[in-house]
Amino acid sequence: MIYHFHTDAGQSVVRIEGEAFRHLIKARRSDIGDTLTLRNKAELSSYTYRIETIVRDEATASLVERLPEPSASTRALHLGWCIIDPKNIEKMLPQLVELGVETITFLTCDRTQRNFRLELSRWERIIDASMQQCGRTASMKLIEGKKVSDFLTANPHALILDFAPTPLDSTQISTTQTFLIGCEGGFSPNEQALFDPAKVRRLDTAHVLRSETAAVAIASLALL
Structure with missing residues (x-):
């Protein structure tokens, strides 16, 4: 873990308790004098703290320094992604966070199964955990969009x-x-009729990719 979210990060002294204590002190076996990197979600900066006291299930730490602003992704990559099985989306989120995707807009396409429901609150927690693991500071935005036609109107250069x-x-x-990116089975004929042929492309592979594989593949090609 590169840093840990803490609501009081930036203050001269912080208390570490609850889940943070269990993870940062007990699981990592941190002791007095050890340093921790904390970050407040409200800003991009991270801070180094030194553990001063550990008493039962609570610790205190004092501010050592504010760390330099991290480097951001060189591109603001936006994926419009037709909804697939939410379990498969969830598995890909940590990879897309690590790669540096800025925004994902989820779309209901003609071939999207109607019983699928987005779990945005749960996915935000997964994104937070992935950010702390990889060191990313700007959160990946998740947007619940509508139809392919709406997305193309809002993003004519896609x-x-x-x-x-x-x-x-x-x-x-x-x-x-x-x-x-389409869902399993690709886009319907009605959706394809909306496309400018000059803007329709495929990934350069002889294999048929699953929707989630295509999402990670294009993010890797574009951002690495």
């Missing part, structure tokens, strides 16, 4: 990943800010 004859080229990968 490239669509579909079963297309033309693969993405290196220039498109390096310059495109927004990609649209």
